[in-house]
Amino acid sequence: GAVVSQHPSRVICKSGTSVKIECRSLDFQATTMFWYRQFPKQSLMLMATSNEGSKATYEQGVEKDKFLINHASLTLSTLTVTSAHPEDSSFYICSARLPSGYNEQFFGPGTRLTVL
Amino acid sequence: QKEVEQDPGPLSVPEGAIVSLNCTYSNSAFQYFMWYRQYSRKGPELLMYTYSSGNKEDGRFTAQVDKSSKYISLFIRDSQPSDSATYLCAMQVTQGAQKLVFGQGTRLTINP
Numbered sequence: 001g002a003v004v005s006q007h008p009s010r011v012i013c014k015s016g017t018s019v020k021i022e023c024r025s026l027d028f029q030a031t032t033m034f035w036y037r038q039f040p041k042q043s044l045m046l047m048a049t050s051n052e053g054s055k056a057t058y059e060q061g062v063e064k065d066k067f068l069i070n071h072a073s074l075t076l077s078t079l080t081v082t083s084a085h086p087e088d089s090s091f092y093i094c095s096a097r098l099p100s101g102y103n104e105q106f107f108g109p110g111t112r113l114t115v116l
Numbered sequence: 117q118k119e120v121e122q123d124p125g126p127l128s129v130p131e132g133a134i135v136s137l138n139c140t141y142s143n144s145a146f147q148y149f150m151w152y153r154q155y156s157r158k159g160p161e162l163l164m165y166t167y168s169s170g171n172k173e174d175g176r177f178t179a180q181v182d183k184s185s186k187y188i189s190l191f192i193r194d195s196q197p198s199d200s201a202t203y204l205c206a207m208q209v210t211q212g213a214q215k216l217v218f219g220q221g222t223r224l225t226i227n228p
Contacts (some may be wrong), residue, residue, distance in 0.1 A: 004159075005161075022151060034216070041124070041223075042220065042221075043122075043204060043218040043219060043221050044160070044204070044216075044218045045218075045222045046215050046216070046217075049215060091157070093159050093160070095159075095216075104150070104162060104165055105153075105162075106162060107159035107160045107161070107162075108159050109158055109159045110157070110158060110159045112157065115197065
């Protein structure tokens with residue numbers, strides 16, 4: 001149980017285009033999902049917390065208009081990188097928290113974004 | 117000062133050795149402590165989850181928490197080449213959105 005999937009696993013796009021990344025909880029309902037980015041040989045940095053049916057909460061320094069998050073259902077959250085630039089190239093990972101009463105987060109396999 | 121400090125390594129040990137991985141933290145509000153294993157180009161996988169001070173054992177893995185010293189450890193016994201990965205400690209407070217704060221991660225290599 002507690003499986004989280006991400007799609008796509010890898011994407012290459014041109015500068016200026018937008019890219020959408022999906023995060024799904026496959027066998028449980030996740031009221032809260034989290035989006036992280038990870039640069040090579042560095043730790044995960046939280047970008048935003050996504051709550052089903054409400055606006056995402058962004059961490060300081062993360063542009064909410066650039067990184068659009070939608071959590072329309074209890075099993076799906078999406079991250080859209082708008083007008084991507086080469087500096088947005090990174091490994092994006094989502095996680096989902098089990099329903100209320102549990103604190104563990106389970107991570108997706110990640111999406112590697114390369115912006116040319 | 118970072119909230120969570122973890123030696124990035126790399127750490128290289130022979131197969132069968134006991135591995136000790138550590139993190140220190142500065143925020144006394146942290147109540148939940150986790151260890152994740154991350155293989156190259158993959159998402160982190162939860163290994164151990166602890167709340168109270170003391171030891172928690174799961175197979176070859178033992179997690180140790182010392183809240184008075186703000187210090188946590190992960191021990192791996194009888195290490196295997198398949199244990200080669202990056203190990204991340206993570207911590208969480210009880211209030212708010214319960215976001216995780218990660219250490220930098222330690223790259224571990226087990227040599228056959």
